[in-house]
Amino acid sequence: MLLLQPAVQARLVDVSELSTFSGARIAFWIIAAIVLLGALATITRKNPIAAVMSLVATFFGLAATYALLSAHFLAALQVLVYAGAIMVLFIFVVMVLNRDEVEPIAVRGAFTKAVGVAAVGYLVVKLGYQLSTVLAPMPGPPPPEFGTVAQVGNILFTDYLFAFEMVSVLLLIAVIAAVVVARAHKREESPEEPQT
């Protein structure tokens, strides 16, 4: 990977250089297209399994994006945690509760939803416009150890040691909570009469 090259002197990029399309930028937008099309498929597919599979595609695309940002540790973690663990969890639950929706996008409250979607669209368009006008100069290539396991691990076990340990407690609590909530209870109401 080109980003792994030893650090050359940091330089500020000329703004005019940013408007040109280099090969790396085209490669980035191909990956971005995978990410965005996958995300679009995730929120539009009727079949939950198809949605989960599109989500896996977006997670792999995002891992590639992290690699382009020299975040090698996070790229590996993205594949392991999201494309691996979380997606298996989702697929299991979808398999357990698999039923197609009669009406995937509800018509009820259509006005409120239209307003919400319009607000989100406005936000994104405005943000894109601002990003295209206010160009922050980008620093040059990062130092070679940037984003490696060694560097991120060093930070995690010094500056963020308390947060790191609390994350382990949080995960333990989450596991216990998941077991308690999803466990089959002894006295179970019949499905015909939902409790009050």
Add this chain to the structure above:
Amino acid sequence: MMIPIQDFLLLGALRFGLGVIGVILRRNVLIVLMSIELMLNAANLTLVAFGRARHDPHAHAFAFLVMAVAAAEAAVGLAIVVGIFRNRRSVNLDELTLMKH
């Protein structure tokens, strides 16, 4: 070999927007949970992009913690979905109005 940081931020914004639209429009709890994952991922991407722009590896540590919290959230969320399905035989958000009044 230069990809402007704005491209990454724009990608993060678009992805976040798609996640919000998914939460607003879809009625299936599972799809809504997936959209929440999309939004968390977009926030992570933005963090990492700013970390790259400032050569600051602390962003990576922060993104790591966000990932851990997202994993916990997915586990508990899916457990709640399974629990609701057990009681109500439904994963449709519009039918879950027990606590509405």
